[in-house]
Amino acid sequence: ETGVTQSPTHLIKTRGQQVTLRCSSQSGHNTVSWYQQALGQGPQFIFQYYREEENGRGNFPPRFSGLQFPNYSSELNVNALELDDSALYLCASSSRRNNEQFFGPGTRLTVL
Amino acid sequence: SQQGEEDPQALSIQEGENATMNCSYKTSINNLQWYRQNSGRGLVHLILIRSNEREKHSGRLRVTLDTSKKSSSLLITASRAADTASYFCATDKETSGSRLTFGEGTQLTVNP
Numbered sequence: 378e379t380g381v382t383q384s385p386t387h388l389i390k391t392r393g394q395q396v397t398l399r400c401s402s403q404s405g406h407n408t409v410s411w412y413q414q415a416l417g418q419g420p421q422f423i424f425q426y427y428r429e430e431e432n433g434r435g436n437f438p439p440r441f442s443g444l445q446f447p448n449y450s451s452e453l454n455v456n457a458l459e460l461d462d463s464a465l466y467l468c469a470s471s472s473r474r475n476n477e478q479f480f481g482p483g484t485r486l487t488v489l
Numbered sequence: 490s491q492q493g494e495e496d497p498q499a500l501s502i503q504e505g506e507n508a509t510m511n512c513s514y515k516t517s518i519n520n521l522q523w524y525r526q527n528s529g530r531g532l533v534h535l536i537l538i539r540s541n542e543r544e545k546h547s548g549r550l551r552v553t554l555d556t557s558k559k560s561s562s563l564l565i566t567a568s569r570a571a572d573t574a575s576y577f578c579a580t581d582k583e584t585s586g587s588r589l590t591f592g593e594g595t596q597l598t599v600n601p
Contacts, residue, residue, distance in 0.1 A: 419577055419591030433588050476520055476587045482531040
C-alpha cells in the first residue's frame with residue numbers, strides 16, 4: 378500500500394456530463410500528478426500540482442482541469458465528457474526531494 | 490507520444506525462470522522508474538534508477554541503465570506466478586521537469 382487513495386473506484390457517466398475525481402497524497406508528499414490510462418496503453422501525463430499551483434501540463438484540452446488543496450490532496454475535473462475519456466485515471470504523489478512517484482489504485486471512468 | 494518503448498510486448502515463462510524486459514527511450518533523462526500493474530489496477534513502484542547510476546538491485550529485481558544506448562533492462566529472478574502483471578518503464582526528462590513518460594508495457598505471464 379502506498380498511502381495514496383483515490384475516489385471513487387468506478388464511475389459511469391454519459392457524454393456531455395462533468396466528473397470530479399479525488400486523490401489524497403501520501404504523507405510527506407506535496408506534489409500530485411494525474412495520468413490517464415486507456416485500455417492496453419501506458420499512462421499519459423495530464424498535469425501536475427505543486428503547492429496548489431499547476432506545475433506542468435500534458436497534451437490535454439482545457440476541459441481537463443484540476444485543483445490542489447492546502448493538505449496536498451487534489452481533484453481532477455473533466456467537463457463535457459466524451460466517449461474517448463473512458464479510461465483509468467491515476468494520481469501519483471511525490472516529494473520534491475526526488476521524483477519517485479507513488480500511485481493510487483485509480484478511478485475507472487466509463488463514458489456512455 | 491510515448492518516450493519509452495518496452496520490449497518484448499508480451500513474455501510467457503515458467504515459474505522459477507528469469508524474466509528480462511527492456512526499455513528504450515529517446516531523449517536525455519534524469520531518472521528511469523519501473524512499475525508493475527496488475528489487471529488494470531494502480532501502478533506499484535518497483536525501483537528508480539538515476540541517470541548517473543548503472544545498476545540497482547531490490548530483492549529479486551535487478552535494473553540496469555545504459556545512457557549511451559538510451560536503454561534499461563529489468564530482470565526478475567526466480568519468477569513466481571504472482572509476478573504475472575504488466576511492467577512499465579517511465580522516464581522523466583531534463584527538459585520537462587518531473588512528469589513521467591511511460592512506454593506501453595510488457596505483459597509478463599508466469600506459468601505455475
